[in-house]
Amino acid sequence: MELLVPGWRVEWLPIATSTNDLALERIRAGRAEDRVALIAGEQVSGRGRPGRVWRSPPGSLSLTAMLPFWPERAGWAALAAGIAAATAARELGAPTGLKWPNDLLLDGRKLGGVLVESCAPRWIAVGIGINVINSLPEEEELRGRVARLAEAIPDVTVEQVARGVLLWLDVTWGWLAEARMDRLRASWEELDRTTGRTVRWSRDGSLGVAAGLDETGGLRIRREDGSVETALVGEVTFVAGPTEN
Numbered sequence: 001m002e003l004l005v006p007g008w009r010v011e012w013l014p015i016a017t018s019t020n021d022l023a024l025e026r027i028r029a030g031r032a033e034d035r036v037a038l039i040a041g042e043q044v045s046g047r048g049r050p051g052r053v054w055r056s057p058p059g060s061l062s063l064t065a066m067l068p069f070w071p072e073r074a075g076w077a078a079l080a081a082g083i084a085a086a087t088a089a090r091e092l093g094a095p096t097g098l099k100w101p102n103d104l105l106l107d108g109r110k111l112g113g114v115l116v117e118s119c120a121p122r123w124i125a126v127g128i129g130i131n132v133i134n135s136l137p138e139e140e141e142l143r144g145r146v147a148r149l150a151e152a153i154p155d156v157t158v159e160q161v162a163r164g165v166l167l168w169l170d171v172t173w174g175w176l177a178e179a180r181m182d183r184l185r186a187s188w189e190e191l192d193r194t195t196g197r198t199v200r201w202s203r204d205g206s207l208g209v210a211a212g213l214d215e216t217g218g219l220r221i222r223r224e225d226g227s228v229e230t231a232l233v234g235e236v237t238f239v240a241g242p243t244e245n
C-alpha cells in the first residue's frame, strides 16, 4: 500500500511485530521524525493497554505516528489521538464515540483503541488500532464486545481510515502544540460516551459516576458521598447492572 497524506510520510510494513515497538526503538535511537507514520498490514505482537495483547489481523488498521510531546500536557496527548481517530471514523459514516481515556466505541462495543507511549522527553509514539474489515474474534464472550467499521460503512477500506486518522491527528496535534485545551475539550465532549456512566476505576476498583474531564485531561469521578476524585492513570470500565465492559 502506498499512502500519500499531506503533511505526513507514511511507511507501510506488510507485517510487523508492533508498530509502537518499532517507533519506540527509533525514538530511543535518536531517529524520531515528526509526522512519520508506521502502518502495518498486520501485527504479530500488537500491544494494547495495560499490557494486553492487541489483535491486529489483516484488514485492521495498525498505525503508529511519531509526534512531538509536551510532558506538561501528557494527559491530553492520549485524548488528542482518540479524538482524531473517532472523528475520522465519524466522517466516514460510523457514529463513533470515546470512552475515557481513549477507547473508540461503536454502538457501545470496542471499535479500536489508542496506546500512547513516550520514551524520550520530547517524543511520543501514538499508536492507534481500529477494526476495519478484519475478522473479529470467534469467542462468544468477546463477540458482543467488539465492533468493526465495515458494519457501519460496508465498502470502507483500511487506506481511507488511515488517511482520515492522519489528517485529523495533524489537526489535533496542532491544538496540543498550541495548548488549545479548549478545542480539545470541546471535541472530546462531543464524542464523550463516558460522562454520566457508573464506572469502576482500574487503579483501586472503586466505583463512581463519570463527571467529565478535569483541566489536565483526567476523568472526574463522583463518589456516592458527593466527593470527586480525578482518575489520571489507568482506565475505567462501565458498570451497568450485572455486565461490565
Ligand code: BTN
Binding pocket: 017, 018, 019, 020, 021, 043, 045, 046, 047, 048, 049, 050, 052, 054, 056, 061, 062, 063, 064, 102, 103, 112, 113, 114, 115, 127, 128, 129, 130
Ligand atoms: C487498547 O488497548 O485499546 C489500545 C490498542 C492500541 C493498538 C495499537 S495498533 C498500533 C499500535 N501498535 C501496537 O502494538 N499497539 C498500537
